[in-house]
Every structure is written in structure tokens, then in C-alpha cells.
Amino acid sequence: MTLPVALAGADVIGQAKTGTGKTLGFGLPLLETVTVPADVELGRAKPEQLTEAPQALVVVPTRELCQQVTNDLLTAGKVRNVRVLSIYGGRAYEPQVEALRKGVDVVVGTPGRLLDLAGQRKLDLSHVKALVLDEADEMLDLGFLPDVEKIIQLLPAKRQTMLFSATMPGQVISLARRYMSQPTHIRATAPDDHGHTVANTEQHVFRAHSMDKPEMVARILQAEGRGLAMIFCRTKRTAADIAEQLTRRGFAAGAVHGDLGQGAREQALRAFRNGKVDVLVCTDVAARGIDVDNVTHVINYQTPEDEKTYLHRIGRTGRAGNSGTAVTLVDWDDIPRWQLINKALELSFPDPEETYSTSPHLYEALGIPEGTKGVLPRSERTRAGLAAEEIEDLGETGPRGARGGRGGRGGARPGGDATERPSRERRSRPRRRTRGGQPLDAAAAEAAAPAAAAGQGAPEGAARKPRRRRRTRSGAAAAAGGAVAEAPAQAPQASGGAEGGAAAKPRRRRRTRGGSASAAES
Known part of the structure; x- marks a missing residue:
């Protein structure tokens, strides 16, 4: 439905369910728009129509979606040899700048890095003939609207603009009215598919306790016919924790979330696509546009924020005519949120059934064999695992650790083995011992000098320099006790000294309330 309108050069608003081919819906018209040798x-x-500057621009909200769209366009444009470049954060600037300098036809990028390179005059957008905003509603949710408007202002006024997404809120329509010229709104649905979700995706919703969810997930992952599985969490910490727990239980699991460096995120996705990992635990950064074959199960470990997120999450399965299973685990606290989602999508799960990892109806609904436990048997651990996939060195900005990202601190550099870059040996720092602010050898020599002089008949007045001592609380108490004990013995010496004419200076004492009272009575 989109191709005839887009190939004619008209502005298009494309809306269809996930997994129905929106990427090629705008990708093929883009590839036909650009001029190549x-x-x-x-x-x-x-020949004068040829240029080294980009002729088409695709703006996407996430790095993972940027990679996927780039790969799809490279595959579709292989015959005409169309040069497609992905530009997104988390990678080094230099390779992207070098590719732009050599010349590129189509640029796919995220808003932040696009604006950055355009501000440095490394990216020339004055020759763009067509603009595509993919997953436009997600860019609005992530707060990219000001950046998208700045990018649009850098483009020529005369161009073709296309917006594509599975959901079209009012903000996207208002954006289209401002920057599009008489757009054609195309909404594609199957004749027998009347709901908001894909008909061939089987949905299950259970009310589960948070402490029992890891055990439930481990048993669901052992269901009959289960291929690749994606588990979605709301927070980055939960995603990392569940991936670690599943790995300890014997599953080949990887994680994709914002606290990982770009190299680790791409490593997990590559291992998932290559089959080395069959369970991918991720946040909503992987809920948009990620297309992986043979994803049979999607598990919502935590209830999504809204109905749009739910649609995009379960849209990772049941793609391109395949069937899939979507399981949502709703905590007691999330029942009101789920009821809003259920009402908005017109589902039939207003009050999910209370379910535990030992509930018989869980085994029956998902086809889990009887006697299944929460640990994968050793005989079924056939996947190579995440460690079998190498981490590519992307020249990441920020902390360079095996985990990367914000707060990642690892030992090896991402993409490089620890043996490639030998660590510097820490040399012990020589310390100088001092006494009284002077080096120990100088202090010892100074202390030995009076003794040597006294042995050679030095005058009796030559006194040794006293050693400075530190007084602690316990030392102060001991010193005070010693002073009280020695007071009677020192009294005759003091009096004898006084008779000799040398009066001892009286010690200054503090008067307390009790002392002042006794002085007044006397």
C-alpha cells in the first residue's frame, strides 16, 4: 500500500502492526530516490547529479534499531551499490567522519550523534531529498522532539517526508502537520485481524509474586517447542539481575540495557542472532523494531508502562506470519496499571489468575512438561553462551570496561583481550621515614652528636633535644595517672628548688562548679 504513494514522491504517514514490513515500506522508495553511478x-x-553528500536521511530512536535498518537497506541496495552509513553514539567519531568524507548516499542515525556531527560541519544535510522518521512516537516519548526539529531545520525545504510507526499519538500527527505537505495517511491491517495485537500471537497473563518470578521464568523457558526467547524488564538493574540468575540456572542468557557499553550490547545481540544465546533479557531499548528469526516466546517479566510498550514488546514474536507466545507476569502492585492496558487494547484479561511456579494451570497453558524444575538439565545445555561471541572494539567514549556504559568498570578493554595490552606493573614508591619532621638518619645523627660530645668532656649544659611525642586519649589518661602518683615524690625537690631561689611556675588549673563551690565555703 505504501510503495506506489512513496515512489511517486508524496509525503506518507505509515501505520501498521509490528512485524508487517515497515522497514522496506520506506526503504525501497529511499533507495530509488538517491542517484548512484x-x-x-x-x-x-x-553526471552532475552525483554527490558525495547524503541524499536520504533516516532518523531512529535507538542504536539497535539503527543497526537493523542499516543492514536491511544494505541488503536491499546491494544491486545498485548504494552506500548506507549508520551514525549513532557509543562509537568512536573517527570512523564515522572518515566514511562521511569518502561519500555516502543514505544515512541512518540517532538524533544526538546526527546533531553533533552536523554542528561540527562533518555532516552535510543540504542535499537530502527524502527524510524518514521511524518509530516517531518513541522519539517523542524519549524526549527527542527538540532534536528532531533541529535536524528538520537543517534540511532543504523541498523534500519528501515520511513517518512510520505502529502507533500514532496526537503529538505525531501535529508534528506531521507542521513539517509535511499534504501527507497521505496509510493504515494497513489484515482483513481478519480486528484487534490491536497480531492475531497469531497467543497471549497469557498471570498474577505472580515477585519472589517467585525467576522460578516461573526458568520453567516457562523449558516449554515444549520453545525457540529463542526475549524477556523484557522495566529497569536496567532487574534486567542484569535476571540475566545473571538464568545463567546460574544453566541457560545461555545475555543482557541488553542502557548500563552496558555499546560493544557489550552489540555482542549480546549478535550472539542472540547467531544462536549462541537463546535467551535475551533486555529493557525497552530492544522493544522497537528488533527483528530476529525464530523468536517463539516473549515474557514480560514486569508490567509495561502503557499499551504502546506492550504492543511493541510482544511484537518481537509472531513476525512475518509466524506464530508466537507472549506471557505477562503481573505483580499485585501492578494490577491497576495492567487493567488500564487491558482496557485500552480490549483484551480479555481484566483480572489475571493467581499463579505460582507449581500451579498446574501454568504447565497446562504453556505446554511445560511435568516434573520440570527451575534448573536446566545438563543434557540440554547445548548453546555456546555469551562468552563465545567476541566483543568488538568500537572505540567507545566514556568508561572503558568489559561492561562499559555508566558505572561499568571492567578490567579488559572492550573488544580487546587482556593479553593485547599488557598492564603496567605498579612500582613500589620509596618512603622516607622521618622523626620530628627530619629524615630518620639525620635525626639519629643529631641525637648521637651530644652523646659523643659528652663522652669527650663536653660541658654539662649540653642537653639532648627532646623527642616530640603524640598524646592520645588513653595516653593522656595514663599520663594524668602518672602525674598524680609522682606528685608526693616531686614535692621535696620543688621545695628544695624554691629554697635555692628558683621559684617553680604554678600550674594553671581549671575551676569547675564543684571547685568554685568548695572555694566559696573555705
Whole structure:
């Protein structure tokens, strides 16, 4: 439905359910719009129409979606040799700047890095003929609207603009009215598919306790016919914790969330696509547009924020005509939120059934064999695991650790083995011992000098320099006790000294309330 309108050069608002081919819906018109040397050879374009600057721009909200769209466009444009470049954060600037300098036809990028390179005058957007905003509603939710508007202002006024998403809130429509010229709104649905979700995705909703959820997930992952599985969490900490727990239980699991460096995120996705890992625990950064074959199960470990997030999460399965299973575990505290989602999507789960890892109806509904426990048997641990996939060195900005990202502190550099870059040996720092602010050897020599002088008949007045001592609380108490004990013995010496004419200076004493009272009585 989209191709004839988009190929004619008209502005398009495309809306369809996840997994129905929106990427090629805008990708093929983009590839036909750009002018490449093959067109000049065939006589369809003039040599002066060729340019090294980008002729088409695709703006996406997440790095993972940027990679996927780039790969799809490279595959579709292989015959015409269309140059497609992905630009997103978490990677080094230099390779992207070098690719732009050599020349590129289509740029796929995230708003932040696009604006950054455009501000440095490394990215020239003055020759763009077509603009695509993919998953436009997600960019609004992530707060990218000001950045998207700045990017649009850098583009030529005369261009083709296309918006694509599975959901179209009012903000996206208002954005279209401002920056599009008489757009055609195309909404594609299957004739027998009247609901908001894909018909061939089987949905299950259970009310589960948070402490029993890891055990339930481990048993669900052992259901019959289970292929690849994706588990969605609301928070980054929960995603990392569940991935670690599943790994300890014997599953080949990987994690994708915002606290990981870009190299670790791409490593997990590559291992998932290659089959080395069959369970991917992720936050909503992987809920948009990620297309992986043979994903049979999607588990919502935590209730999604709204109905749009729910649609995109379960849309990772049941793609391109395949069937899938979506399981949602709702905590007691999340029942009101789930009821709002259920009402908005017109589902039939207003009050989920209370379920535990030992409930018979859980085994029956999902096809879990009887006697299944929460640990994967050793005979079924056939996947290579996440460690079998190498981490690519992306020249990441920020902390360089095996985990990377914000707060990641690892030992090895991402993408490099620890043996490639030998660690520097820490040399012990020589310390100088002092006494009284002077080096120990100088202090010893100074202390030995009076003794040597006294042995050679030095005058009796030569006195040794006293050693400075530190008084602690316990030392002060001991010193005070010693002073009280020695007072009677020192009294005759003091009096004898006084008779000799040398009066001892009286010690200054503090008067307390009790002391002042006794003085007044006397």
C-alpha cells in the first residue's frame, strides 16, 4: 500500500502492526530516490547529479534499531551499490567522519550523534531529498522532539517526508502537520485481524509474586517447542539481575540495557542472532523494531508502562506470519496499571489468575512438561553462551570496561583481550621515614652528636633535644595517672628548688562548679 504513494514522491504517514514490513515500506522508495553511478551508466541520470553528500536521511530512536535498518537497506541496495552509513553514539567519531568524507548516499542515525556531527560541519544535510522518521512516537516519548526539529531545520525545504510507526499519538500527527505537505495517511491491517495485537500471537497473563518470578521464568523457558526467547524488564538493574540468575540456572542468557557499553550490547545481540544465546533479557531499548528469526516466546517479566510498550514488546514474536507466545507476569502492585492496558487494547484479561511456579494451570497453558524444575538439565545445555561471541572494539567514549556504559568498570578493554595490552606493573614508591619532621638518619645523627660530645668532656649544659611525642586519649589518661602518683615524690625537690631561689611556675588549673563551690565555703 505504501510503495506506489512513496515512489511517486508524496509525503506518507505509515501505520501498521509490528512485524508487517515497515522497514522496506520506506526503504525501497529511499533507495530509488538517491542517484548512484549505476544510474549514470544506464542513462537515467546526469553526471552532475552525483554527490558525495547524503541524499536520504533516516532518523531512529535507538542504536539497535539503527543497526537493523542499516543492514536491511544494505541488503536491499546491494544491486545498485548504494552506500548506507549508520551514525549513532557509543562509537568512536573517527570512523564515522572518515566514511562521511569518502561519500555516502543514505544515512541512518540517532538524533544526538546526527546533531553533533552536523554542528561540527562533518555532516552535510543540504542535499537530502527524502527524510524518514521511524518509530516517531518513541522519539517523542524519549524526549527527542527538540532534536528532531533541529535536524528538520537543517534540511532543504523541498523534500519528501515520511513517518512510520505502529502507533500514532496526537503529538505525531501535529508534528506531521507542521513539517509535511499534504501527507497521505496509510493504515494497513489484515482483513481478519480486528484487534490491536497480531492475531497469531497467543497471549497469557498471570498474577505472580515477585519472589517467585525467576522460578516461573526458568520453567516457562523449558516449554515444549520453545525457540529463542526475549524477556523484557522495566529497569536496567532487574534486567542484569535476571540475566545473571538464568545463567546460574544453566541457560545461555545475555543482557541488553542502557548500563552496558555499546560493544557489550552489540555482542549480546549478535550472539542472540547467531544462536549462541537463546535467551535475551533486555529493557525497552530492544522493544522497537528488533527483528530476529525464530523468536517463539516473549515474557514480560514486569508490567509495561502503557499499551504502546506492550504492543511493541510482544511484537518481537509472531513476525512475518509466524506464530508466537507472549506471557505477562503481573505483580499485585501492578494490577491497576495492567487493567488500564487491558482496557485500552480490549483484551480479555481484566483480572489475571493467581499463579505460582507449581500451579498446574501454568504447565497446562504453556505446554511445560511435568516434573520440570527451575534448573536446566545438563543434557540440554547445548548453546555456546555469551562468552563465545567476541566483543568488538568500537572505540567507545566514556568508561572503558568489559561492561562499559555508566558505572561499568571492567578490567579488559572492550573488544580487546587482556593479553593485547599488557598492564603496567605498579612500582613500589620509596618512603622516607622521618622523626620530628627530619629524615630518620639525620635525626639519629643529631641525637648521637651530644652523646659523643659528652663522652669527650663536653660541658654539662649540653642537653639532648627532646623527642616530640603524640598524646592520645588513653595516653593522656595514663599520663594524668602518672602525674598524680609522682606528685608526693616531686614535692621535696620543688621545695628544695624554691629554697635555692628558683621559684617553680604554678600550674594553671581549671575551676569547675564543684571547685568554685568548695572555694566559696573555705
